[in-house]
Amino acid sequence: xxxxxxxxTVIQALVSVAPEVGSAxxxxxxxxxxxxxxxxxxxxxxVMELHKQVGVAVPEADYGKxxxxxxxxxxxxxxxxxxxx
Amino acid sequence: xxxxxxxxxxxxxxxxxxxxxDTLARGDxxxxxxxxxxxxxxxxxxxGVLDRTLVTxxxxxxxxxxxxxxxxxxxxxxxVAPAPAIATAPADKATAMRSAIAAAMSxxxxxxxxxxxxxxxxxxxxxxxxxAENEKRGVERRLLxxxxxxxxxxxxxxxxxxxxxxxxxxxxxxxxxVHVGCAIALRGGGLVAPAIHDLDRKDLDxxxxxxxxxxxxxxxxxxxxSELADSTITVTNLGDLGVEEAFAVIHPPQVAxxxxxxxxxRPWVADDHVEPRTVLTATISADHRAVDGRQAGQFLxxxxxxxxxxxxx
Numbered sequence: 001x002x003x004x005x006x007x008x009t010v011i012q013a014l015v016s017v018a019p020e021v022g023s024a025x026x027x028x029x030x031x032x033x034x035x036x037x038x039x040x041x042x043x044x045x046x047v048m049e050l051h052k053q054v055g056v057a058v059p060e061a062d063y064g065k066x067x068x069x070x071x072x073x074x075x076x077x078x079x080x081x082x083x084x085x
Numbered sequence: 086x087x088x089x090x091x092x093x094x095x096x097x098x099x100x101x102x103x104x105x106x107d108t109l110a111r112g113d114x115x116x117x118x119x120x121x122x123x124x125x126x127x128x129x130x131x132x133g134v135l136d137r138t139l140v141t142x143x144x145x146x147x148x149x150x151x152x153x154x155x156x157x158x159x160x161x162x163x164x165v166a167p168a169p170a171i172a173t174a175p176a177d178k179a180t181a182m183r184s185a186i187a188a189a190m191s192x193x194x195x196x197x198x199x200x201x202x203x204x205x206x207x208x209x210x211x212x213x214x215x216x217a218e219n220e221k222r223g224v225e226r227r228l229l230x231x232x233x234x235x236x237x238x239x240x241x242x243x244x245x246x247x248x249x250x251x252x253x254x255x256x257x258x259x260x261x262x263v264h265v266g267c268a269i270a271l272r273g274g275g276l277v278a279p280a281i282h283d284l285d286r287k288d289l290d291x292x293x294x295x296x297x298x299x300x301x302x303x304x305x306x307x308x309x310x311s312e313l314a315d316s317t318i319t320v321t322n323l324g325d326l327g328v329e330e331a332f333a334v335i336h337p338p339q340v341a342x343x344x345x346x347x348x349x350x351r352p353w354v355a356d357d358h359v360e361p362r363t364v365l366t367a368t369i370s371a372d373h374r375a376v377d378g379r380q381a382g383q384f385l386x387x388x389x390x391x392x393x394x395x396x397x398x
Contacts, residue, residue, distance in 0.1 A: 039325035051224040060219050
Protein backbone atom coordinates (compact mmCIF):
# COMPACT_ATOMS: atom_id res chain seq x y z
CA UNK A 1 0.00 0.00 0.00
CA UNK A 2 1.42 3.40 -0.99
CA UNK A 3 1.19 6.55 1.08
CA UNK A 4 -1.30 8.00 -1.41
CA UNK A 5 -3.50 4.91 -1.07
CA UNK A 6 -3.33 5.18 2.71
CA UNK A 7 -4.38 8.83 2.49
CA UNK A 8 -7.36 7.90 0.29
CA THR A 9 -8.38 5.20 2.76
CA VAL A 10 -8.10 7.54 5.75
CA ILE A 11 -10.22 10.16 4.00
CA GLN A 12 -12.81 7.62 2.90
CA ALA A 13 -13.04 6.30 6.48
CA LEU A 14 -13.65 9.85 7.73
CA VAL A 15 -16.27 10.55 5.08
CA SER A 16 -18.04 7.29 5.97
CA VAL A 17 -18.58 8.47 9.57
CA ALA A 18 -19.10 12.15 8.73
CA PRO A 19 -20.83 12.20 5.32
CA GLU A 20 -21.13 16.00 5.34
CA VAL A 21 -17.33 16.24 5.05
CA GLY A 22 -16.24 16.69 1.46
CA SER A 23 -13.12 14.68 0.71
CA ALA A 24 -11.94 17.66 -1.36
CA UNK A 25 -12.33 20.21 1.45
CA UNK A 26 -10.56 18.16 4.12
CA UNK A 27 -7.17 19.74 4.87
CA UNK A 28 -4.47 17.19 5.64
CA UNK A 29 -2.50 19.28 8.14
CA UNK A 30 -5.36 20.89 10.06
CA UNK A 31 -6.44 19.05 13.23
CA UNK A 32 -9.56 16.95 12.60
CA UNK A 33 -11.33 18.46 15.59
CA UNK A 34 -11.15 21.88 13.91
CA UNK A 35 -12.79 20.75 10.67
CA UNK A 36 -14.93 17.67 11.39
CA UNK A 37 -17.66 17.26 13.99
CA UNK A 38 -16.54 13.96 15.55
CA UNK A 39 -17.73 12.67 18.91
CA UNK A 40 -16.20 9.66 20.65
CA UNK A 41 -18.65 7.32 18.93
CA UNK A 42 -17.70 8.75 15.50
CA UNK A 43 -14.01 8.44 16.29
CA UNK A 44 -14.47 4.80 17.29
CA UNK A 45 -16.30 4.17 14.01
CA UNK A 46 -13.39 5.84 12.18
CA VAL A 47 -10.91 3.55 13.97
CA MET A 48 -13.13 0.52 13.21
CA GLU A 49 -13.26 1.50 9.54
CA LEU A 50 -9.45 1.90 9.38
CA HIS A 51 -9.12 -1.53 10.95
CA LYS A 52 -11.46 -3.01 8.38
CA GLN A 53 -9.78 -1.34 5.39
CA VAL A 54 -6.07 -1.61 6.24
CA GLY A 55 -5.98 -4.16 9.07
CA VAL A 56 -4.36 -1.75 11.52
CA ALA A 57 -5.91 -1.85 14.99
CA VAL A 58 -5.25 1.48 16.72
CA PRO A 59 -5.02 1.07 20.52
CA GLU A 60 -6.85 3.70 22.57
CA ALA A 61 -3.51 4.96 23.88
CA ASP A 62 -2.57 5.96 20.30
CA TYR A 63 -5.75 7.92 19.48
CA GLY A 64 -3.81 11.17 20.01
CA LYS A 65 -1.51 10.23 17.12
CA UNK A 66 -4.45 10.47 14.70
CA UNK A 67 -5.08 14.18 15.23
CA UNK A 68 -5.03 15.15 11.55
CA UNK A 69 -5.26 13.34 8.23
CA UNK A 70 -1.49 13.72 7.77
CA UNK A 71 -0.84 12.33 11.28
CA UNK A 72 -3.17 9.41 10.62
CA UNK A 73 -1.42 8.64 7.32
CA UNK A 74 2.00 8.74 9.04
CA UNK A 75 0.71 6.50 11.81
CA UNK A 76 -0.82 3.90 9.51
CA UNK A 77 2.25 3.99 7.23
CA UNK A 78 4.53 3.36 10.19
CA UNK A 79 2.35 0.52 11.44
CA UNK A 80 2.44 -1.02 7.96
CA UNK A 81 6.23 -0.74 7.94
CA UNK A 82 6.55 1.96 5.26
CA UNK A 83 9.62 4.21 5.49
CA UNK A 84 9.03 7.60 7.14
CA UNK A 85 8.50 10.65 4.93
CA UNK B 86 -50.72 5.81 14.03
CA UNK B 87 -48.78 5.32 17.23
CA UNK B 88 -47.53 8.29 19.23
CA UNK B 89 -43.76 8.21 19.02
CA UNK B 90 -43.23 10.81 21.70
CA UNK B 91 -45.13 13.61 23.39
CA UNK B 92 -44.22 15.97 20.57
CA UNK B 93 -45.70 13.95 17.70
CA UNK B 94 -49.07 14.91 16.22
CA UNK B 95 -49.19 13.08 12.89
CA UNK B 96 -47.26 10.74 10.64
CA UNK B 97 -47.20 9.80 6.96
CA UNK B 98 -47.51 6.17 5.93
CA UNK B 99 -44.64 5.43 3.56
CA UNK B 100 -45.04 1.75 2.86
CA UNK B 101 -46.80 -1.41 4.00
CA UNK B 102 -44.33 -4.25 4.58
CA UNK B 103 -47.12 -6.83 5.13
CA UNK B 104 -50.12 -7.56 2.95
CA UNK B 105 -53.69 -8.52 3.97
CA UNK B 106 -53.70 -12.24 4.75
CA ASP B 107 -50.11 -12.24 6.06
CA THR B 108 -49.50 -13.86 9.43
CA LEU B 109 -48.04 -11.47 12.01
CA ALA B 110 -45.98 -12.20 15.10
CA ARG B 111 -45.30 -9.79 17.93
CA GLY B 112 -42.27 -7.65 17.01
CA ASP B 113 -42.73 -7.93 13.22
CA UNK B 114 -42.20 -4.71 11.29
CA UNK B 115 -45.49 -4.05 9.53
CA UNK B 116 -45.02 -0.60 8.00
CA UNK B 117 -42.72 2.38 7.58
CA UNK B 118 -43.99 5.76 8.75
CA UNK B 119 -42.38 9.13 8.14
CA UNK B 120 -42.27 11.60 11.04
CA UNK B 121 -40.32 14.68 12.11
CA UNK B 122 -37.84 12.23 13.61
CA UNK B 123 -37.22 10.45 10.34
CA UNK B 124 -38.54 7.19 8.93
CA UNK B 125 -39.78 4.87 11.68
CA UNK B 126 -40.46 1.14 11.48
CA UNK B 127 -43.84 0.28 13.01
CA UNK B 128 -43.89 -2.92 15.02
CA UNK B 129 -46.81 -5.24 15.78
CA UNK B 130 -47.61 -5.88 19.43
CA UNK B 131 -49.76 -8.98 19.07
CA UNK B 132 -49.89 -12.17 17.06
CA GLY B 133 -52.56 -12.50 14.37
CA VAL B 134 -53.35 -12.06 10.72
CA LEU B 135 -53.39 -8.75 8.84
CA ASP B 136 -57.07 -8.38 7.89
CA ARG B 137 -56.89 -5.17 5.91
CA THR B 138 -55.07 -1.86 5.75
CA LEU B 139 -57.00 1.40 6.22
CA VAL B 140 -54.38 3.97 5.28
CA THR B 141 -52.65 4.15 1.93
CA UNK B 142 -49.02 5.05 1.31
CA UNK B 143 -48.53 8.82 1.09
CA UNK B 144 -51.44 9.55 3.44
CA UNK B 145 -50.68 11.74 6.49
CA UNK B 146 -52.88 10.94 9.47
CA UNK B 147 -53.11 12.15 13.09
CA UNK B 148 -51.79 10.14 16.01
CA UNK B 149 -54.44 7.67 17.16
CA UNK B 150 -55.72 6.88 13.67
CA UNK B 151 -56.27 3.16 13.05
CA UNK B 152 -53.81 2.10 10.36
CA UNK B 153 -54.93 -1.48 9.87
CA UNK B 154 -57.07 -4.26 11.32
CA UNK B 155 -55.41 -7.34 12.74
CA UNK B 156 -57.49 -10.34 13.71
CA UNK B 157 -56.46 -13.06 16.13
CA UNK B 158 -56.57 -16.67 14.95
CA UNK B 159 -60.16 -17.68 14.20
CA UNK B 160 -61.82 -14.35 15.01
CA UNK B 161 -63.37 -11.75 12.74
CA UNK B 162 -61.90 -8.27 12.59
CA UNK B 163 -64.32 -5.61 13.73
CA UNK B 164 -65.11 -2.94 11.15
CA VAL B 165 -63.51 0.45 11.56
CA ALA B 166 -64.28 3.66 9.70
CA PRO B 167 -61.55 4.77 7.30
CA ALA B 168 -59.13 7.26 8.76
CA PRO B 169 -59.69 10.96 8.10
CA ALA B 170 -56.84 12.21 5.98
CA ILE B 171 -55.25 15.53 6.84
CA ALA B 172 -53.26 17.76 4.56
CA THR B 173 -50.00 16.26 3.38
CA ALA B 174 -47.24 18.70 4.17
CA PRO B 175 -43.84 17.42 3.13
CA ALA B 176 -42.16 20.14 5.17
CA ASP B 177 -38.42 20.50 5.32
CA LYS B 178 -37.16 17.72 7.62
CA ALA B 179 -34.94 19.91 9.77
CA THR B 180 -37.66 22.52 10.25
CA ALA B 181 -40.18 19.85 11.22
CA MET B 182 -37.80 18.32 13.75
CA ARG B 183 -37.05 21.77 15.16
CA SER B 184 -40.73 22.45 15.75
CA ALA B 185 -41.22 18.99 17.29
CA ILE B 186 -38.39 19.69 19.74
CA ALA B 187 -39.80 23.17 20.38
CA ALA B 188 -43.23 21.74 21.22
CA ALA B 189 -41.89 19.10 23.62
CA MET B 190 -39.44 21.40 25.35
CA SER B 191 -41.96 24.25 25.70
CA UNK B 192 -44.45 21.84 27.22
CA UNK B 193 -41.78 20.56 29.59
CA UNK B 194 -40.74 24.00 30.82
CA UNK B 195 -44.37 25.17 31.02
CA UNK B 196 -45.68 22.17 32.97
CA UNK B 197 -42.78 20.55 34.79
CA UNK B 198 -41.30 22.21 37.89
CA UNK B 199 -37.71 21.09 37.38
CA UNK B 200 -35.39 20.51 40.32
CA UNK B 201 -31.68 20.25 39.48
CA UNK B 202 -28.98 18.49 41.48
CA UNK B 203 -25.37 18.00 40.57
CA UNK B 204 -22.43 16.00 41.88
CA UNK B 205 -18.81 15.28 40.95
CA UNK B 206 -18.10 11.58 40.56
CA UNK B 207 -14.64 10.08 40.93
CA UNK B 208 -14.19 8.10 37.70
CA UNK B 209 -10.64 6.90 38.39
CA UNK B 210 -11.61 3.28 39.04
CA UNK B 211 -14.12 3.16 36.19
CA UNK B 212 -11.73 4.64 33.61
CA UNK B 213 -8.79 2.49 34.76
CA UNK B 214 -10.95 -0.61 34.52
CA UNK B 215 -12.24 0.45 31.10
CA UNK B 216 -8.74 1.16 29.71
CA ALA B 217 -7.53 -2.27 30.86
CA GLU B 218 -10.65 -3.91 29.46
CA ASN B 219 -10.31 -2.17 26.07
CA GLU B 220 -6.65 -3.15 25.84
CA LYS B 221 -7.75 -6.78 25.90
CA ARG B 222 -10.42 -6.22 23.27
CA GLY B 223 -10.26 -5.95 19.51
CA VAL B 224 -11.28 -2.67 17.90
CA GLU B 225 -14.74 -4.03 17.08
CA ARG B 226 -15.52 -4.88 20.72
CA ARG B 227 -14.17 -1.72 22.35
CA LEU B 228 -16.40 0.01 24.92
CA LEU B 229 -16.96 3.74 25.31
CA UNK B 230 -17.23 5.37 28.78
CA UNK B 231 -20.87 6.31 28.07
CA UNK B 232 -21.78 2.61 28.22
CA UNK B 233 -20.67 2.48 31.86
CA UNK B 234 -22.65 5.66 32.57
CA UNK B 235 -25.81 4.29 30.97
CA UNK B 236 -25.57 1.04 32.89
CA UNK B 237 -24.91 2.86 36.19
CA UNK B 238 -28.05 4.96 35.65
CA UNK B 239 -30.14 1.89 34.83
CA UNK B 240 -28.88 0.06 37.90
CA UNK B 241 -29.49 3.08 40.11
CA UNK B 242 -33.19 2.64 39.33
CA UNK B 243 -33.16 -0.51 41.47
CA UNK B 244 -32.06 1.62 44.45
CA UNK B 245 -34.34 4.62 43.77
CA UNK B 246 -37.26 3.53 41.55
CA UNK B 247 -39.17 6.82 41.80
CA UNK B 248 -37.21 8.47 38.96
CA UNK B 249 -38.03 5.80 36.38
CA UNK B 250 -41.47 6.40 34.93
CA UNK B 251 -44.04 8.99 33.97
CA UNK B 252 -46.16 11.79 35.42
CA UNK B 253 -49.61 11.24 33.92
CA UNK B 254 -52.95 12.66 35.05
CA UNK B 255 -51.56 14.01 38.29
CA UNK B 256 -49.86 10.85 39.50
CA UNK B 257 -46.56 9.03 39.08
CA UNK B 258 -46.72 5.82 37.10
CA UNK B 259 -43.66 3.60 37.41
CA UNK B 260 -42.09 2.43 34.15
CA UNK B 261 -42.56 -1.22 33.23
CA UNK B 262 -38.87 -1.98 32.84
CA VAL B 263 -35.89 0.33 32.61
CA HIS B 264 -35.91 1.74 29.09
CA VAL B 265 -33.18 4.33 28.88
CA GLY B 266 -33.58 7.06 26.26
CA CYS B 267 -30.19 7.97 24.81
CA ALA B 268 -30.05 11.54 23.53
CA ILE B 269 -28.31 11.37 20.15
CA ALA B 270 -27.53 14.53 18.22
CA LEU B 271 -27.97 14.51 14.47
CA ARG B 272 -25.17 15.76 12.33
CA GLY B 273 -26.13 19.26 11.30
CA GLY B 274 -28.68 19.81 14.07
CA GLY B 275 -31.62 18.15 15.73
CA LEU B 276 -31.88 15.54 18.43
CA VAL B 277 -33.56 12.18 18.98
CA ALA B 278 -33.60 10.11 22.17
CA PRO B 279 -34.44 6.50 21.26
CA ALA B 280 -34.60 3.90 24.02
CA ILE B 281 -32.39 0.95 24.78
CA HIS B 282 -34.94 -1.40 26.33
CA ASP B 283 -34.36 -3.20 29.65
CA LEU B 284 -30.90 -1.67 29.80
CA ASP B 285 -30.48 -2.71 33.45
CA ARG B 286 -30.53 -6.36 32.37
CA LYS B 287 -28.11 -6.08 29.45
CA ASP B 288 -24.36 -6.57 29.67
CA LEU B 289 -21.94 -3.85 28.59
CA ASP B 290 -21.17 -5.50 25.25
CA UNK B 291 -24.84 -5.66 24.33
CA UNK B 292 -25.40 -2.02 25.35
CA UNK B 293 -22.38 -0.90 23.28
CA UNK B 294 -23.58 -2.86 20.27
CA UNK B 295 -27.10 -1.45 20.55
CA UNK B 296 -25.79 2.08 21.02
CA UNK B 297 -23.62 1.83 17.90
CA UNK B 298 -26.60 0.46 16.00
CA UNK B 299 -28.96 3.18 17.32
CA UNK B 300 -26.51 5.99 16.54
CA UNK B 301 -26.07 4.65 13.03
CA UNK B 302 -29.82 4.37 12.48
CA UNK B 303 -30.59 7.77 14.02
CA UNK B 304 -28.09 9.43 11.70
CA UNK B 305 -28.89 7.53 8.56
CA UNK B 306 -31.41 4.77 8.64
CA UNK B 307 -34.62 4.09 10.45
CA UNK B 308 -35.77 3.80 14.02
CA UNK B 309 -38.44 1.43 15.31
CA UNK B 310 -41.66 2.69 16.82
CA SER B 311 -41.05 1.06 20.20
CA GLU B 312 -37.66 2.76 20.48
CA LEU B 313 -39.20 6.23 20.33
CA ALA B 314 -42.34 5.72 22.32
CA ASP B 315 -41.45 4.27 25.65
CA SER B 316 -38.29 5.60 27.31
CA THR B 317 -38.76 5.62 31.08
CA ILE B 318 -35.76 7.87 31.83
CA THR B 319 -33.30 9.72 29.59
CA VAL B 320 -29.54 10.18 29.61
CA THR B 321 -27.64 12.88 27.75
CA ASN B 322 -23.88 12.90 27.47
CA LEU B 323 -22.35 16.22 26.44
CA GLY B 324 -18.81 15.42 27.50
CA ASP B 325 -17.54 15.03 23.96
CA LEU B 326 -18.12 18.73 23.39
CA GLY B 327 -15.88 19.59 26.32
CA VAL B 328 -18.88 20.53 28.47
CA GLU B 329 -18.18 20.15 32.18
CA GLU B 330 -21.75 20.18 33.42
CA ALA B 331 -25.19 20.33 31.84
CA PHE B 332 -28.70 20.89 33.19
CA ALA B 333 -31.08 19.12 30.83
CA VAL B 334 -34.78 19.59 30.16
CA ILE B 335 -37.04 16.64 31.00
CA HIS B 336 -38.79 14.96 28.10
CA PRO B 337 -42.47 14.71 29.14
CA PRO B 338 -44.14 12.61 30.41
CA GLN B 339 -40.89 11.23 31.87
CA VAL B 340 -39.87 12.58 35.28
CA ALA B 341 -36.08 12.62 35.05
CA UNK B 342 -33.10 13.17 32.77
CA UNK B 343 -29.47 12.63 33.75
CA UNK B 344 -26.75 14.72 32.07
CA UNK B 345 -23.06 13.87 32.11
CA UNK B 346 -20.16 16.22 31.46
CA UNK B 347 -16.72 15.32 30.22
CA UNK B 348 -14.31 12.98 31.91
CA UNK B 349 -11.47 15.17 33.12
CA UNK B 350 -8.45 15.24 35.40
CA ARG B 351 -8.87 17.41 38.50
CA PRO B 352 -7.17 17.89 41.89
CA TRP B 353 -8.92 15.76 44.49
CA VAL B 354 -8.52 15.67 48.27
CA ALA B 355 -7.95 12.07 49.38
CA ASP B 356 -7.47 11.59 53.14
CA ASP B 357 -5.01 14.37 53.97
CA HIS B 358 -3.40 15.09 50.61
CA VAL B 359 -4.27 16.37 47.16
CA GLU B 360 -3.83 14.16 44.13
CA PRO B 361 -4.97 14.13 40.49
CA ARG B 362 -8.11 12.12 39.87
CA THR B 363 -10.29 11.44 36.86
CA VAL B 364 -13.74 12.92 37.52
CA LEU B 365 -16.96 13.92 35.80
CA THR B 366 -20.03 15.89 36.74
CA ALA B 367 -23.41 14.19 36.81
CA THR B 368 -26.54 16.31 36.94
CA ILE B 369 -30.11 15.18 37.38
CA SER B 370 -33.18 17.18 36.39
CA ALA B 371 -36.24 15.78 38.13
CA ASP B 372 -39.96 16.56 38.06
CA HIS B 373 -40.65 18.05 41.49
CA ARG B 374 -44.31 17.02 41.24
CA ALA B 375 -43.22 13.37 41.23
CA VAL B 376 -40.16 13.39 43.47
CA ASP B 377 -38.33 15.57 45.95
CA GLY B 378 -34.72 16.67 46.00
CA ARG B 379 -33.97 13.94 48.50
CA GLN B 380 -34.80 11.10 46.08
CA ALA B 381 -33.02 12.85 43.22
CA GLY B 382 -29.94 13.17 45.46
CA GLN B 383 -30.18 9.52 46.41
CA PHE B 384 -30.36 8.65 42.73
CA LEU B 385 -27.12 10.55 41.98
CA UNK B 386 -25.45 8.85 44.95
CA UNK B 387 -26.59 5.46 43.61
CA UNK B 388 -25.06 6.23 40.18
CA UNK B 389 -21.81 7.19 41.91
CA UNK B 390 -21.82 3.99 44.00
CA UNK B 391 -22.33 1.82 40.91
CA UNK B 392 -19.47 3.52 39.07
CA UNK B 393 -17.06 2.72 41.91
CA UNK B 394 -17.41 -1.01 41.15
CA UNK B 395 -17.15 -1.02 37.34
CA UNK B 396 -16.51 -4.75 37.19
CA UNK B 397 -20.05 -5.31 38.52
CA UNK B 398 -21.75 -3.08 35.97
